[in-house]
Amino acid sequence: MRDLLRFLRLALVALLLPLAAAAGEVTLSRADLAEIAPGLWSAPGLPLPDEDRTLPIVGDQNTEDGTRLLRHLAGRGGINGFAGLLYDNRDRGHSTLRPDLFPRLARLVYAADLVEAGRDYGLAGQIHLPAVVLGNSSTALTAGPAPRSLVRLAMTRPMGPQLAAELYQRNAIYIYPEHRDHDAEDLFPANWPYTITSQGSSGSDRRFLIAIAMTLAAFPADTMSALRDHGLVAPAIQMILRRNLSTVGSRDDYLSGRAHPAAFEPGQIRIGRMVAQAAGMRADEIPPMVRLRVIDEGFRQEAGLAGLDERLFDTPSAIARIWRDFDWQREMIVSAEETADPNGRPLRFDWRLLAGDPKRVRIEPLDPEGRRARIVIDWHDPWTLPAPGGGDEYDSRRHARVDIGVFAHNSAQDSAPGFVTVAFPAHQRRSYGPVEPDGAPRLLSIDYDAAGRGVGFDPVLFWTAPWSDEARHDLDGTQLGWIRRWADGRERFVAFDDLRPADGPRYRVDRRNARQPELHFHD
Template structure:
C-alpha cells in the first residue's frame, strides 16, 4: 500500500467542520456473518443537523448553488442516513468542511490495529447508505495493482464488490497505473467508481457523488435505499452526465463506460439536477445477468486454467486461454426486474472491441437474452484522452459488452460481459479450417524473453513457441515446439490437455514471472 501522511498532520490541514457528526465503529459493534466478513447491526447514525449548511463555503464546485437552493426549498434527502467511510487513514479524505452535515465513520483503535479500516472495502457491511474511498494502491510485492484490479483478481473479491453494490455502498478508488498507456483491468464492472490517475484523483468524484446523494428527493432516496438501488442509480447518473455524453446514443456507447473515468469529464451540476428530478416511480432497475451456455472452459490452454474469471450479479468476466478462433456465449438478463413493475426492454451494446469480430444477437423481442459470438482479438491501440506528455494512446486487450435495461423512463446503469485476451502472447491465425473459421497457426509464449509484461496472478510465461500441425481434415495433431535454447520437438495434441497427463505445471518460484514447465 502507499505510504500515508500522519493523521495528526491531516487533522491539522483539514480540521473537522464545526458540528460535523462522527460515529465510531469498534470490534464490539461487529457480528461475524462468515469467516472474515462482519456486519454492524447496532451502528446508529445521528440525525442530520439541518441547522448546518448542506454545502460548506469552501465548496465551489458547479452545482453547489443548486444544491443550496434545493435544500432551502425542502423535500430532498440531504445527508440523512448517509455515512462517509475514508479507508486510507486520512491520506485523501473528503474534507469535512465541504459537507458539514455528512456523518463520518471513525474506526476504533482495535479495528485500526486489525487493518479493517484500510484499503479495499467489503469485509464490513454497514447499515447505511455509504460513500467511501481509499486513495491507495498495492505498490509493493510481486503483483502491484490498483485496489479495483485487486478486487477483480483475488478470491471472493468480485463477489464482495457485487454485494456492496447491492447494499447501497459507493466506493471510489484511483486506477494508479492500471489504465495509463495500457488498460490492465481484466474486466469492466459497475461496482466501483475508478478515477483516472493516482492518489487524490478520486476526490472530485467524492464531491460529485456526495452532492448527488444529497439531491435525491426524500421519497426517491427511501425507495432506492429499501430496494438496494442507490449505487446502480448513482452509476447511471455519473455516466449519463459525463462531458462527452449529449444523447441517449452517447450514453449507450463505449466512450461513456471506460474502466476508469477522467475527473475533468464529470459535470457535477448536471448530476445534481438529474438526481433532484428523479421521481420514485421512475427509478431504473439493476441489471442482473447469468450465463445460460458458453464455449469458455473450466480447464483451458496448456496450463488447464479456468477461463471463467467471475460470474456476479451485474458483471461476467472471461479470460481467453484456449486455442479457438471463435467463442460463443448465451447470456440472460431475464432476472432483471423493474422496482415499480414497469415493462423492460434491453439494449446489448459493444462498448470495447472490434465490431467486425463481435456479433450480438438478441433472442427475444424484448432482448432479455442474447447470443454473443466473439472472434479472437489481438491487442489494439486507441487515443488516450488526458494522458498528456506521458502517453497519448492506450493499449487494449478486452472486449466489453454493456447490457442496459430501459423502463420507459430511464436507462439503467450497465451490466457487463467482459472477455480479456492474453496480450502477452503472440498468436497467429491462418486460413479457414473445415468449419470455415480461421485456425491457430502459432503461439509465442515467451513473454519473459521478450520483456512483455503480464499479470502474474492470471497468467504465466514459458520459454518456447508452438507451431500447429493439422491433418488433411484440419484437425489439430499437435505442435512443433521450439525452445529459446534452440531445441525443437513435436508435441502430440494429447499432451496439451490436462486430461492427457500432468505434463504441465506452473512454477511460482519467481512470483513476478510464473513459469510454465513441461515435463518432457
C-alpha cells in the same frame, strides 16, 4: 511575543471552526461487529446521528458547479440531504473529503482496535454498515510481486468480485484510483459497475467524492427512500455519473463506450448536471439493477496448456472471462431475465458493444424485449486507441478486452450497465488463418515467451514459457500437433493429444518466481 501567541491562538481557532461546525462522527469498534461469515462482519446496531439541518448543506469552501442548485433545493425542502448517509475514509486521511465541504455529512471513525487490526484501511468489503455509504481509499498495492490498484486487486483475488457486488447491492459507493493500471495500457481484466475508478493516483478520487456527495444529497426524500429500500442507490449513482460525463451528450452516447471506460477522468465530471438529474428523479421511475446469468457458453473450466479456468467471475451485474484456449471463436448465451423493475414497469434491454472490434463481435437478441442474447466473439489481438488526458507520458492506450454493456430501460430511465467482458492474453503472440481456402480460421502459431520478449503480464492470471508452438495439420486440415521451438534452439514435435492427455496434465505453472510464473512441460 504575547501578541504573536494571541495571533496564533486566533488563527488556530479560525482553522478549527469549520471542523467544529461539521456533522457528528460515528465511531465503529470491534464490539459493534457481528461476524456473519468467516472474515465478514456487519454492524447492525451502529447508531447514525440525525442530520443537523441548522448547518449549511454545502460549506462556503465548496465552489464546484452545482452548489448553488443544491443550496436552492435544500432551501425549498423535500430533498433527502445527508440523512442516513455515512462517509467512510479508508486511507487514514491521505485523500479525504474535507468536513467543511459538507458540514451535515456524518463521518465514520474507526476505533483503535479496528485500526490495529487494519480493518480501517484499503479495499472495502469486509464490513457491512447500516447506512448509505460513500467511501474511498486513495491507495494501491505498490510493492510485492504483483503491484496493482485496489480495483484490480478486487477483480483478481478470491471472493473479491463477490464482496464488491455485495457492497453494490447494499447501497455502498467506493472510489479508488487506477494508479498505473489504466495509463499507457488498460491492465484491468474486466469492467464492472461495482466501484468507481478515477484516472490517476492519489487525490484523483477527491472530485468524485464531491460529485457523488452532492448527487446523493439532491435526491428527493421519497426517491432516496425507495432507492435505499431496494438496494439501488449505487446503481443509480453509477448511471447518473456515466450519463453526465462531458463526452456523453445523448442516449446513444450513453449506450456506447464513451460512457463506460474502466477508469474515469476527473475533469469529465459535470457535477451540476448530476445534481439536477438526481433532483428530478421520481420514486416511481427509479431504474433497476441489471442481473445477468450465463445460460450456455464455450468458455471452459480447464483451458490452454495450463488447464486453467477461463471463468474469472460470475456476479449479478458483471460476468468476466479470460480467453485461454486456442479457438478462433467463442460463443455465449446470456440472460438478463432476472432483472426486475422496482415499480413493476415492463423492461426492454439494449446489448451494446462498448469496447472491441465490431467486425469480430456479434450480439443477437433472442426475444423481442432483449432479455436473452447470443454473443459470438472472434479472437482479438491487442489494439491501441487515443487516451484522453494522457499527458506527456502517453497519448494512447493499449487494450485487450472486449466489453459488452447490458442496459435495462423502464420507459422512464436507463439503468446502469451490466457487463459481459472477455480479456485476451495480450502478452502472447498468436497467428490465426485458414488451413484450407475458405476454411474457418485456426490457430497457426503461438509464442508463449513473454519473459524472453520482455513483455509484462499479470502474474496472478497468466504465465510465461520459453517456447513457441507452430501447428501441424494433415491433408484434410485435422490438427496433428505442434512443432515446439525453445528459446535455446531445441525443437520437437508435440502431438495434439499430449496437450490434454487422459492420464493427467503434463503442464504445471511454477509460481516460485511470483513476479514471473512459468509453465513447465513434463515428458
